[in-house]
Amino acid sequence: MRPVDVVIACHTPTRPVGRAVASVLDDNGDDAGVTVVCHNRPAEEIAAVVGPEHRERVRFLEHHDEHRSASGPFNAGMRSSTAPFVAIMGSDDTLAPGTVASWLAVQERTGADVVLTRLALGTASAGVPTPAVRMARGGLVDLVADRLSYRSAPLGLLRREMLESTGRYLVEGAQIGGDVGMVTALMATQATAYDRFGPPYVIGEDAGDRVTYVVRPMREQLAFFADLLEADWFERLPGAARRAIGVKLLRIHVFGAVYYRQDVEIWTAQERADLAEITAEVILRAPGCLAPLSRVDRDLVEACLDPTLGADVLVRRARDRRRHGRPATLLTRGAGHLLDREAPLRFMAASLAVRHLPRLRAARRA
Structure with missing residues (x-):
């Protein structure tokens, strides 16, 4: 075997x-x-x-x-x-x-x-x-x-x-x-x-x-959040671990779900209410998860939480966070979190290392 x-x-x-x-x-x-x-x-x-x-x-x-x-x-x-x-x-x-x-x-x-x-x-x-x-x-x-x-x-x-x-x-x-x-x-x-x-x-x-890749209602798209946020093992984790998971849920899944819904007609009153509730639940279950986000990410969070903002504002902010390299995509709102492990500067540097170091190491050994 x-x-x-x-x-x-x-x-x-x-x-x-x-x-x-x-x-x-x-x-x-x-x-x-x-x-x-x-x-x-x-x-x-x-x-x-x-x-x-x-x-x-x-x-x-x-x-x-x-x-x-x-x-x-x-x-x-x-x-x-x-x-x-x-x-x-x-x-x-x-x-x-x-x-x-x-x-x-x-x-x-x-x-x-x-x-x-x-x-x-x-x-x-x-x-x-x-x-x-x-x-x-x-x-x-x-x-x-x-x-x-x-x-x-x-x-x-x-x-x-x-x-x-x-x-x-x-x-x-x-x-x-x-x-x-x-x-x-x-x-x-x-x-x-x-x-x-x-x-x-x-x-x-x-x-x-x-x-x-299929665009679905928010409740269906992010239904798996409950497998994490409501699980006993998640509640027993140290605060730093819950915070790290919360940052990822917002940055990858919530923001991604908004970005791939560029048609404002998708954003019915029910969809906006569901988005606000899901976003608020992540923030509640993962205290501190907003701190390391970039300024544009925080702007998007605020749009997610406020169904009274126009859908055009929501989708524009989702696009803005992907215009990388601008100060607003690199800086946090609080200077004390600028070099947080999850903040853009350190996160991007680590991502570049993961992408390129294995290739450079292999070339050096060749």
């Missing part, structure tokens, strides 16, 4: 699942086996698009439910595994050569229950700068000090026995954010490492029907 079982969920044979399988078995096969979970499809239909040289080495598992969500098949694959470690993988994605061996080396060195992988988009050289960790530090990482909450999916190595003992799995049926509560809870409560310089998990750019 290989030490790692890579679980790939696939709901249609039109996805490049054969490519995903090949990236595991050809480039990481000494350390990993593959389980392909066929979501509401016959196993033979998905198997037909996997290369014949790989087909006999893959465990095909059927999973049937009423949801258009990858959470169910991923959970089924992880729960049925007998390998010491599991990893989940989208059918559009690939692993760079040596990725799994690098995860295992980090795990052996640190004893971590969770090893977060480096990410790249489209090609292995196009690094994704999240989480913006401390690049000079080895060993285990910390939710607050290493800004781990910006990792929204449990991609990398997961100790199977830890998952079973904690019951931390994806939210079944969730079309958006079903992985956020799981990965945030794991990073906040379990020994976590980050593979800073290893080969990346490469996110594919093939799919045009990923449900994450």
Whole structure:
């Protein structure tokens, strides 16, 4: 048995699942086996698009439910595994050569229950700068000090026995954010490492029907917030951890949801009221989360909280925060928070390091 079982969920044979399988078995096969979970499809239909040289080495598992969500098949694959470690993988994605061996080396060195992988988009050289960790530090990482909450999916190595003992799995049926509560809870409560310089998990750019990209009502789009903010584990976290998670929820999810709703007609009275209530709930549950935000971000928060402001003001402020490099995008309202770990100056510097240092290190060694 290989030490790692890579679980790939696939709901249609039109996805490049054969490519995903090949990236595991050809480039990481000494350390990993593959389980392909066929979501509401016959196993033979998905198997037909996997290369014949790989087909006999893959465990095909059927999973049937009423949801258009990858959470169910991923959970089924992880729960049925007998390998010491599991990893989940989208059918559009690939692993760079040596990725799994690098995860295992980090795990052996640190004893971590969770090893977060480096990410790249489209090609292995196009690094994704999240989480913006401390690049000079080895060993285990910390939710607050290493800004781990910006990792929204449990991609990398997961100790199977830890998952079973904690019951931390994806939210079944969730079309958006079903992985956020799981990965945030794991990073906040379990020994976590980050593979800073290893080969990346490469996110594919093939799919045009990923449900994450669909604009939905705010209550539906951000329904997963409850998995974090109302959870017992979240309430038990230190204030600094709750604050860090709150900053991320606002900066990534709330602001992102507003930005992708540029049509003012979308913003009905009910949508504005829901946005205000959701934003206020984050601020209440994560005290201090406003302090490290930039001035333009604070302007946007105020628009989110005030349904009486015109929708044109709301969407304009969402656009303004993306006009990077201006003082208002870099400075906080309070000078005392200018160099906060979550404030723009330090956050951007750390993100640049995460994006470029692995490439520079590899070039220096070449």
